[in-house]
Amino acid sequence: MTSAHAEEVRAWAVGTPGPVASGPLEPVRRTVGAPGPGEVLVEVEACGVCRTDLHLAEGDLPPHRPATVPGHEIVGRVLAAGEGVTRFAPGDRVGGAWLRGTCGTCRYCRSGRENLCPYSVYTGWDADGGFAERTLLPADYAYPLPPDADPAELAPLLCAGIIGFRALRRSALPPGGRLGIYGFGASAHLAAQVALADGATVHVLTRAQAARDLALSLGAASARDAYDAPPEPLDSAILFAPVGDLVPVALEALDRGGTLAIAGIHLTDIPALTYADHLFQERDLRSVTSNTRADGTDFLTTATRIPLHPTITRYPLTAAPEALHDLATDHINGAAVLIP
Template sequence: MTGGAGGTGRMDAWVVARPGPIASRPLERTRLPIPSPGPGEVLVEVEACAVCRTDLHLAEGDLLPRRPRTVPGHEVVGRVAASGPDATRLAPGTRVGVAWLRSTCGLCRYCRRGVENLCPASTYTGWDADGGYAGYLTAPEDYVYPLPEDAPAEKLAPLLCAGIIGYRALLRCDLPPGGRLGVYGFGASAHLTAQLAVAQGATVHVLTRSAKARELAMALGAASAGGAADAPPEPLDSAILFAPAGELVPVALAALDRGGTLAVAGIHLSDIPVLNYQRHLFQERTLRSVTANTRADGRGYLDLATARPPRVTTVPYPFDAADQALEDLATDRVEGAAVLLR
């Protein structure tokens, strides 16, 4: 980076230049002006940005771009470098996190009833506005989370999406106290969510295709770990599908006990096969999606993670290797969460 903050210099950044298969190198490294914070916004200098599967979906075109040459990244740890007009809550130098949800209207029926994640006018970091694969980004002050000073940025970054969305998925799956939870897929979000469920007294069964992920699951307290399509050793009260694989929906539904709930946590999912009513849905089984998160979810999860820090398994990458990090994520070579470090 050269020059000062807030539009007076330039910064290194990665943009989604040509959405397509990750092997086609859809990310392009470039130089961009350092942005200036608008009304109610802060400028954040990036320390670290975790690499989310949503970034991969955007790069590959599964998630349609909302603007050309967007800078991805929405699990950002950094420090406030400058404030725009009317932004007075966060002083320069404050350590903060910038997450997926960037703004909502605050006026619609969804916002008014506390489900701002369903706001039709909601916007998202690294999709509607440039994200954290850069030296700086701007974000509305009201959607930024203060973070502790004493934790490494590498370990905090995955909490800002993987942790928060996993927390919401855990709420959405209606896991009863001391219940039996199935976790399908075991990447960044799942490995944090499983720890939270175990800490709350649940019995967790992990189903994933990766042998290394199964080893990690057992090390983190899972009661069992099997293949993605395997039957768990006992009926499940609840399940969360983290893998973007629609073919696992009937598998997970069939594993539910009577009255069980399956929550699908991804923003993108391949097609779901035809369901059999008797086998997959009868006996009051429930299938539901998870859509983004509210700020209350973010605050709730980060408070829990601060009080009882999870074991965050990360693979660090230099900022120069953002394209390699996405490729490794696409080919299941990342155990836990990939994190770009500046």
Template sequence: MSAPARPTPATTTAWIVDHTAPAAENPLRLVERPLAATGARDLLVEVAACGVCRTDLHLAEGDLAPHLPHCTSGHEIVGRVMRIGNEVSGFEPGDRVGAAWLAGTCGECRYCRSEQENLCPRSTYTGWDRHGGYARHTVVDARFAYHLPEGLPAEELAPLLCAGIIGYRALERAQLPPGGRLGIYGFGASAHLTAQLALSRGATVHVLTRAEAARRLALDLGAASARGAYDAPPEPLDSAILFAPVGDLVPVALAALDRGGTLAVAGIHLTDIPALNYRQHLFQERTLRSVTANTRADGLAYLAEATRRRPTVHVQSYPVEQAPEALADLAADRITGVAVLMAD
């Protein structure tokens, strides 16, 4: 049952990207800032948990140019609605909700009209264009929020809202045939959820990643093999997904594909790709595809599938006050699975 609206706080405690620097040098700063106004179509959300995504790291370290000065990062948000705007329908105070990377689109361009809103030129993003979830409270456009089930731990739900959704889209873009052979390059937050999704659909999964702990996790989750990032898989691949932001792995993954195979590159940032050899990497109808954000339909489809086939989410949790430590641990590959910031 929905709870009555509580008084709206005027300020919130939040981490902001104070300046860009390596995560080990702590580019974040804790502030008490005015809470963004709740617009007519917005939800005021009290944050319970927020996942720590590699995109947050790219923003803090300067790989992605900032859009909103002194922005609060975080786009895997689980919380409770405190107040709703006067044009909001479908949400009530007390509802459990999630906010993901896609924060807004124009709704009018040819991409929005053709079920490709992730390509909208005027799209906006949580923790990049709008303040995100490394905070006690945040404001979310209700049209881009998700109802979340009760009874599941917030720290397990949070990673589903980006790591899970982006992995879902990447798997769709990789065009894995039924019962196919999937290669996953890099095995962090998104990859360990995507592997489970592919396995639940009957795929054979081979993991290629540099960290020994990640390889052990992959085998524990059911991968058929787990090898070094630059190693060849034990058999040709029908599809592959590159999660590691390492351009050098693009030709490696393409060379591992069987005829007609597809490589989907899942990251928002990638180091430069070296020269490709046409015969070795692309001939025989191999395909190279990028993955750009997600649509709300992706989010709804993935959350429905994850509810039916609940994944094992390997969480390393931190109090929200330790956001800089979580980001530094992510940068140093000290996290196996996902990092999540937790409110008191």
């Protein structure tokens, strides 16, 4: 265990949720103290800007506490370890992700489905996250990260990558199958690389031309507008765009026995579905809820094996509102990352 003194750091917190133009992020000073039992104090090297952060700032996700510091794609160095921490020591590089804690005793935790734990808590929603110079993380829910990699390139892996990986699993893509990806932001462009590395044919359906160009550069077989039909029936599809209108569109694009996985934590209302057009012939519709720590470990191993190449746009920590605005207006290709 290493002790650390409390220190005041710069951060951004969600004040009054609302459209990004209304300025929901407010600059704050936070006192970050020594780590408690089971915690590590982390100096933030980089923090990805996730669409979930945008949903929290704009009020699509109701705040769990006032003036929370968002950010849950955290890369940093351990400054101090609290009592009982044996996994990490000062100087280690660690990653902080969305899932921050679970009860460990409910039927979901006991059956390997801790992502469904009713008592789960989340970084940047239930506790302050990484839009800050320093933060505290529970050691049991942090990930060891390569010490020499670019922290800005590691950051999107901690949520966009992990959630995309779980969504890919939930889509039940068969070996060598045909995958449709709706929306092509931070999570989608990483999931596509995993699917392509495993031999899938990937078709991307998204509204932004820059995103379509990125998809083709990564090896997608086609890239069309979000409401277009793919050039062939799909075995599986993943909806990353938080647009409920695309659910029937994606279901209609599935071949018999196909599966659609909805990856986002927030989705606008889904229009009426008809059994014959959208669900008959054993089409499956699935949601994706958070992730397990096993998902995170498996994905980070996969990311190293492939290896993945995130497309990132860097912003200084002082420009967090601009990063959120660019995300909201589709002016980011790939992932946005804050650098303190």
